[in-house]
Amino acid sequence: MELKKNPKVEILMATYNGENYIEEQIESLFNQTYTNWNLLIRDDGSKDRTIEIVKKLEKQYPSKIKLLRDNKGGLRAKDNFLELLRNSKENYIMFCDQDDIWLPNKIELTLNKMLEIEDGPTLIHTDLKVVDKNLNIIANSFWKFQNLNPNRKTYNYLIVQNNITGCTMMLNRKLVNLSKGDFPNGTMHDWIISIIASISGKIAYVSEQTVLYRQHPFNQIGATKISISYIKLKIKNLKEDSIRQISQVKDIIDSLENIEVKNRDEIEEFITIKTKNIWLQKKWIFRKKFLKNGILKKIIHWIYF
Template sequence: MDERSGGQGGRTVETAADVTPVAVLLSTYNGARYLPQQIESLLQQSFRSWSLLWRDDGSSDETATLMQAFAEQAGPCRCPPIQDQDGHVGIAGSFLSLLRRVPPDTIAAFADQDDIWLPDKLRRGVDALAAVPKDVPALYCARQRLVDENLAPLGLSPYRGRPGRFPAALTQNVATGCTVMLNPAGVALVAASQAPAGTLHDWWSYLVVSAAGGQLIADPVPVVLYRQHQQNAVGAPHSPLRRGVMALRRGPDEFMQLFRRHVDGLMAYRHALSPAALRDLEALHRALSGGLLSRLQAMRQVRSLIRQTPAETLLFRLWFLIG
């Protein structure tokens, strides 16, 4: 347990945040090259009240062996054993499987196998989430220091301020998974949902928390070295111009298929959503099964269906009308 100095006579004083445990969720897949540095960065965290829940998603390299060795060395308190017979389930399935194993009254922190956490990464997230009422679901995310595979600096990720609330969350994911932390109410909310095929754990968590009327927290301070290499599952966000060019090359089909699955997935979880989010979802659901006129009506009704820049919003609306 982490302690802060304070009070009279130099006595240590524990804050509410200090006694809130964190479960670090690590899904691994052929990550042996970078994994030791990530594990070492966990051990260097200034916040000490954390445990590690991990599962391997079917690696063919030494990843599972490395993780098993760490678990044996760390012991069951730091790295509790979990029984997992799911096999290869993909990124989202693997992380959500871990999320459902988080103990009650525990914060969850997603971790990627190839990054390096800065020492105050957990501390900043825990302190931010401690300010949210316990019954309100909350998601914390932060900026990243971008580095190449050898840790050479590449710059900072963009800071966009407060993440877009629902329904803007349907148009774009701005919660980078390696920084995402969920408070206990957020853990329970997302763990009880069923993520649609093709989504990612961070975007789905962002969607569910925002659609339920939860609190979204964006930290302008970078908390991880976010390694960029050819094996990245997603990688850092590109400039608006490059994102636009890439989007035009891909066309609307892939994006709109996922948009539909997100809408359908949230509709299936309607009992957990806010009335305002449900109204917007119902309008979008009707529009997606209708023609051009119904989609134009939905766009007029759901006015905050926007992306980060006007140009990106224009492209999204075009795709929404024709996709």
């Protein structure tokens, strides 16, 4: 697949104690069919050999790899990625986890879709293959494994259930410029950016799996198979989670105060939903479709939100 343009793609990798897998991941970047990329890495205070490995590769490939050096210390995963985003310079940005493997056509497929549909702030994402620590396949489709529907890409769906995985994202510069703020604790960068894209721009996807999404005991975030115990835990925490979620959405909307936001009035009504009578809450949520994917998840969310 030949691209009409050849723009530089900037890959952002947040690292922390990644010595076991990081070299294999970076090797998969060098195996990409699209080669006009550079890699910006920020480490979050690793206690293992991660920094040593990164500095060795930076020295070996100075035109491709750069380590971001600052005095900000450990920021944790979300703010590590957002700090990288604030220091990015190119028009097209991708996030990269330290422990996955990118399949060879990942950049090419994603960039081609971006250049095809880009219009204002734009986000492209893809499916993934779920693998174990030795890269044995657990599930050929992360979307099917988690019962996610990538066509549910409007803000009302994404606010209650993010279906966009950070390590598959590509953002254009207009979306990056909206996504560099100080956002609330307890949220991940991919959910924040997905919501911003849904209310101020455009989201599209590539249905192919482009990442081997490695599951191991030290994942910051991973793929969780739905089970009875998982559902019970979610039900137990849903009330508290919904209050925190509303607060987080308010912070995101407030950060876009001077930006044109689609359906701002409806989102602000969602932010005040807990002030309504309980039955008016449920009626409004159902009517406006602030509901998760899948019948069981929908029912649980509607009852316990």
